[in-house]
Amino acid sequence: MEKVEKPVNMYILFARLFYHLTKEAEEAFGEAGVEAMRRGVWNFGVERGKDIARRAAAKGCPNDIEHYLSCYDMERSEHFKSEDTIRDGEIEEIFTECVFAHTFSEDGMEKYGIHYCEIVDPAIAYGYNSALRCQHDKHFFKDGQCHFCFRMQEPRDEETARNKAVHGTIGKEG
Numbered sequence: 389m390e391k392v393e394k395p396v397n398m399y400i401l402f403a404r405l406f407y408h409l410t411k412e413a414e415e416a417f418g419e420a421g422v423e424a425m426r427r428g429v430w431n432f433g434v435e436r437g438k439d440i441a442r443r444a445a446a447k448g449c450p451n452d453i454e455h456y457l458s459c460y461d462m463e464r465s466e467h468f469k470s471e472d473t474i475r476d477g478e479i480e481e482i483f484t485e486c487v488f489a490h491t492f493s494e495d496g497m498e499k500y501g502i503h504y505c506e507i508v509d510p511a512i513a514y515g516y517n518s519a520l521r522c523q524h525d526k527h528f529f530k531d532g533q534c535h536f537c538f539r540m541q542e543p544r545d546e547e548t549a550r551n552k553a554v555h556g557t558i559g560k561e562g
Contacts, residue, residue, distance in 0.1 A: 399467050403491035407500035414500070422503060426554045429507040434546070436461055437515020444516075451517045453477060453540055479538040489528035498529045505529075507553045509536060518543040 413421030441451040444459040451459075456479060457472060464470070467487035473480045492501025505527060513522040519540050526535035 397467065397487070399465075399487040400491050403488045403501065403504075404495065406504050407492060407495065407497035410500040410503055411497070423554055426503050426507055427550065429504055430511045430550045430553045433508045433511025434515035434550075437512040437517075440512065440516045453479060453517075453520060453538060456513075456516060456520065456538065477540060479536075481534075481536040481538075483528075483534040483536075486528060486534060489534070493529065502527070502529060505534070510549075510553055513538055514546070514549050518546070518549070 410422065410425045413425050415421075417424070440456070440459050440461050443461065444451045444455045447455075447459060449455040449459065454474070457474070467485070468483065469485035470481050470483040488501065489505065492498050492505075506524065509524055510522040513520040517540070519542060521539055521541050523537045523539075524534065525537070526533055528534055
């Protein structure tokens with residue numbers, strides 16, 4: 389008789405749902421399908437960022453860099469391990485464990501998972517405050533860890549920010 393494992397956590401299910409949807413979108417519509425998924429991730433991230441800004445406001449805090457992590461919408465469970473440094477108007481995060489990246493890699497779906505990983509954090513930052521930029525210069529798939537640096541800069545309009553994300557230039561220049 390096969391051993392029954394404990395239930396799969398929602399993070400793993402979410403990662404698997406994402407890569408299956410992205411794979412199907414690519415197979416059905418080619419690059420246009422992948423771009424649609426990237427736009428969807430952008431919209432999802434912006435919505436999350438706006439919710440984080442509302443959480444900050446409800447606590448009586450501005451949606452500035454100092455309150456970004458303390459008002460974040462996702463708890464840090466044992467599925468995510470990071471070292472966070474807040475200094476001189478910036479946040480640096482180095483993730484050494486991420487259940488999303490682990491699931492994408494373990495299932496051989498990095499090709500599809502990268503579309504989530506590249507966009508979601510810059511989009512969340514934008515939704516939180518249009519002046520907050522996220523530079524994501526190291527990825528688990530290539531570097532064995534993720535490195536993020538968040539800084540305040542001049543605000544930009546959402547269309548410009550979304551287009552940079554969908555076409556793969558956001559996160560490289562901030």
